[in-house]
Amino acid sequence: MSSASSLVQSKRHVLIRACALATLTVVPALTGLSHAQQWPGQKPITMVVGFPAGGSADMIARTIAEPLGKRLGTPVVIDNVSGAGGTIAGQKVVNAAPDGYTLFMASGSEVSIARLFNPAVKYNGETDFTAIGLVGDVPLVLVASPRSGLKTAQEALAKAKRDPGALSYASSGVGTVLHVAGELFNQKAGTRITHVPYRGASQMAIDVAGGSIELAYFMTPTALPHIETGKMVALGVTTPGRSRAAPQIPSLSETPALKGFDISLWNGLFGPAKMPPAITARLNKELNEVLREPAVWQKLQKAGVETQGGTPQALTQRIRDEVKRVQGIAPAAMKGSS
DSSP states (O other), rough: HHHHHHHHHHHHHHHHHHHHHHHHHHHHHHHHHHHHHOOOSSSSSEEEEOOTTTTTTHHHHHHHHHHHHHHHHHEEEEEEOOOOGGGGHHHHHHHHHHSSSSSEEEIIIIIIIIIHHTTTTOOOOOSSSSEEEEEEEEEEEEEOGGGGOOHHHHHHHHHHHHTTTTOOOOOOOOOSSSHHHHHHHHHHHHHOOEEEEEHHHHHHHHHHTTTTTSSEEEEEEHHHHHTTTTEEEEEESSSEEETTTTTTOOBBSSSSSGOOOOOOOOEEEEETTTOOOOHHHHHHHHHHHHHHHHHHHHHHHHHTTOOOOOOOHHHHHHHHHHHHHHHTTHHHHHBBBO
16 A cells, blocks of 8 residues: 555544544534423423412412413423422422423522421532522511411510410421521510421411411411401511502511511522523523513512512522521521421
8 A cells, every 4th residue: 555545544534533523522412402402392391389289389380380381382280299398399309300391489498498407308409400590589477366366566576575485486397488587586586486387388377267376477478368358467577668469567677676677488490400501591581571471470469479580590699698698597496496
């Protein structure tokens, strides 16, 4: 074989090897892109909610799910997985395939707060979910049972001071933002109101109305119908200003001993970790568009949800900020839980 022929043959081998290496590099990327382009369409999307049907989290999810499904061209069905303050649902999503067919309508309770209270929670909200976008903020409201005789936050404070341990408050579970609100109340006012965790809002509402427990923290959308019918007495919302949905309810911070009281619940949409960026971007775009739809906006605003929207990056930063804030409250809250 001549030297010229050998040189041609050598160049041909180099070219073949280079093409093979390029194919190995490009094929996974093309496969991921193809998967994202085909999504959705194979099956309905499941939106997991960590609390029973009928509560605020369920209402928010159902308000979002139908128009989101219409925009995506496939049904979005709700899966209520209650228990452990929403963390059973969280773990279910963490374990799901990151293919865009399992989503999580969650709050700070399940995503960022729970693991600070409960060592059994093994997932980390900053790393084990794919943040899609913020839905909105919801003020909480402290309510009293009509049978308690309490009409104002000041009256509840006076009774708690006069008879430490005589009052109890309900929340939707240890490590939820409702639990944190109750402990923040105790810290600011120097009271010892006992925490009683529940699995969800429905049984809480029954027990407050019936007088089995004196106080409870609810998300505003859940509490307002019961307040309007007289089954609960509103003592105050947990944000510095009054809620646009219920301006007649004072803010707890209007009570001198609770000045500066400020905590609320945010809700956001997530998927499992490592969800394809193209799917995340599509979901973020459609979620923000859904939140701008007049019917959705009006329903959420009426229920006390201050709609936000935004980027996945902003939601991830929200989680980080909340973790830093709650770390200072968690130890005392754990001591005060029953």
